[in-house]
Every structure is written in C-alpha cells, then in structure tokens.
Amino acid sequence: MGRLWEWIVYRIGLITAAMATLSLNEWAVLIGVICTVITCGVNWYYERKRTLIQAGVLSGK
Template identity: 45%
Template sequence: MQEKSSLAAYISSGSLVVIGKIGAWFNDLTLNEWAIVIGIIMATVTCAANIYFQRRQTRAIEKASQVDTIIITGRVK
C-alpha cells in the first residue's frame, strides 16, 4: 500500500513540474511566437481533417463500387 502512495506522489509531483515548465514557457512567448505556435497547430489540424475526410470518401467510393452504385459521375469519351 505504501508503494502505491509513494508512486502516486512521485507521479503527481513530476506532472506538476512539467505543467509548470510548460506554463512558464507559454508565458514567455511574444506575439510573433504565438502566431507561429497557432499556425503549426492549425496546419496539423487541417492536415488531420483532410486525411480523415479523404479516407471517408475513398471508403464510400469503394463500398459503392461493390454494390454497383455510381457516386462520381463524369463524361466518358
């Protein structure tokens, strides 16, 4: 029992130190650095959303092709 409480104390204190360091780092950012951080986050979210929706579209097309349904129409020459 004592080992579990010691482990919990070490984990909680370590995580609070890490959170404090991250908080101090964010407080020291200038406006330009904030713009860079937000830009990186937005680019990552946009890329993840694009991958997600492209995979959904691909799965829908593959599923429709298995049951002979036309999803995307185009002129065949």
Template identity: 45%
Template structure:
C-alpha cells in the same frame, strides 16, 4: 472553499506566466503549426471517408 480558490489562483498565475514567456511571433508560429496539423487531419479524415464510400459503392455494383 479556500482550497478551491487557492488552487484556482495558482492555476491562473501559472497560465499567465506561461503566456507571458512567449512573444507574439512565437504564438503566431505555434498557431500556424497547430492550424496546419488540424487541416492535415481533417483532410485525411474526409479523404478516408470518400475512399471507403467509393470502395463500398464499387463492391455493390
């Protein structure tokens, strides 16, 4: 049991140390970049699905 609690304690201490390294502005920038990339990926996915649907529909006609 001690093996798991020690590993967990080290993991959480590393995580809080990493979170403390960045300022609020840095986190806002990172969040903005991640949200922009996710929006791009979601838009591409649904445009690709729409394109495949239209191609399939045109071929059936």
C-alpha cells in the same frame, strides 16, 4: 471554498506566466502550426472516408 479558490488562482498564475515566455510572433507561429496539423488531420479523415465510400466498403457493397 478557500482552498479551491487558491488552487484556481495559482493555476491561472502558472498559465499566465507560461504565456508570457513567448512573444506575439512566436504565438502566431505556434497557433499556425497547430491549425495546420488539425487541418491536415481533418482532411485525411474525410478523404479516407470518401475513398472508402467510393470503394464500396462503407456502403455495404
């Protein structure tokens, strides 16, 4: 159990150190970009699905 705990603590330390390299403003921009990309992907998926349904591809017509 000791080695597992050391591994977990080491990884948490690495993550914390990596997070400290960016300022709060940089984190805000990064999170905004990631959310925008996710929103674009979800929108594309549902718009494509709606278009296919309207074309009759998914409804079996």
